[in-house]
Amino acid sequence: MKKNNELNLETICIQGGWKAKKGEPQVLPIYQSTTFRYETSDQMGRLFDLEEEGYFYTRLQNPTNDTVAKKIARLEGGVAAILTSSGQAASMYAILNIAGAGDHIISSCNIYGGTFNLFSVTLKKIGIDCTFIDPDASEEEIQKSFKPNTKALFGETISNPGLAILDIEKFARIAHQNGVPLIVDNTFATPINCRPFEWGADIVTHSTSKYMDGHATQVGGAIVDSGNFDWDAHADKFPGLTSPDESYHGLIYTKKFGPNAYIVKATVQLMRDMGSIPSPFNCFLLNLGLETLHLRVPRHCENAEKVAAFLNDDPRIAWVNHSSLEDNKYHALAQKYLPNGSCGVIAFGLKGGRDESIRFMDNLKFISIVTHVADARTCVLHPASHTHRQLSDEQLKEAGISPDLIRLSVGIENVNDIINDIKQALEISTGK
């Protein structure tokens, strides 16, 4: 659903942000300045009242950051975006912008561990309750979790590390029947492979630390608004957007800012009060990553599909999870929502179990052991020894992580070299 006259994604990756005027730098400048100068006191006063648009302090807005946010908004087909200092901050602000103490949200249980903790521990402490639901449950089943104080439904296009694929249309239908927005974390798919707004999602979040950056150089996040959710039609549920904000002389966000209300509120209220703005330098690095996103993502997927097929055929491997495999539980949903490929991340286990999986990883040559995914370099992580180290085997099972699970993030090196590195490590670790 390309808007009239909108450029194609490949072009937006490159041309979508900074546009140099006569004599200006061709490349997005880094406005590494906390503050911006005005000529009269009144000029600056008007900015504080949101009577005029302009920069005054980087905690609220910065030209480098805003340029990159605009590019991401266009890539997703949204109306506006805000960048945050991490993906975690993006998830937190996406919720706090519309929910507070006494409210409730519903989330897929198959999500990133950090987001799971945010929703189940930290938001709970400040009075926001979360019900986790099985994303594959029926609409009727999911419907049962809604309460009068529910403010949002949340899921991940492709879950990390479970690699479950979200039925976005189903989720959007349920959310809208209940008068709340659907928020989708689109980190693993990126807008190159899926644009959740086209399937009815209202708000998209990202950890830009992954494919968007693509080179493991900056931690960052983004929130994009489709501009489609009618907050005023559910004004009683979303008073923060639809009733006067006394901290801005009684301004009403939906009245003053129309479809930009949600992102403006996140900027002038949440950023003002809680910070978590990324540095302009990090936004510059993110922008460089975005310029090649459309080239890198297809290569990640192509390489991962070959590696998944290789692992799937190998007798030493117990199981492989990647939606490109025909017997994968999410193959059909992947064909619908991710027809050009899902992502470069694969999960698999060795027949020899936990110890053999660890031996395998220790014998890899250029494939490195790191706590990261989705960058140019192929890397591995063993959740049972690393990210989920504190859990017993029983708890691991509950979290859907088997003790032998290896998370392999396939990079964009030559795929034969990647497979050869895996082959030699398999030979040593299994003795076969």
Ligand SMILES: *Cc1c(COP(=O)(O)O)cnc(C)c1O
């Ligand atoms: C990494 C990740 C996050 C958290 O992002 P950070 O940038 O590490 O804070 C959120 N969601 C998903 C799907 C992720 O992979």
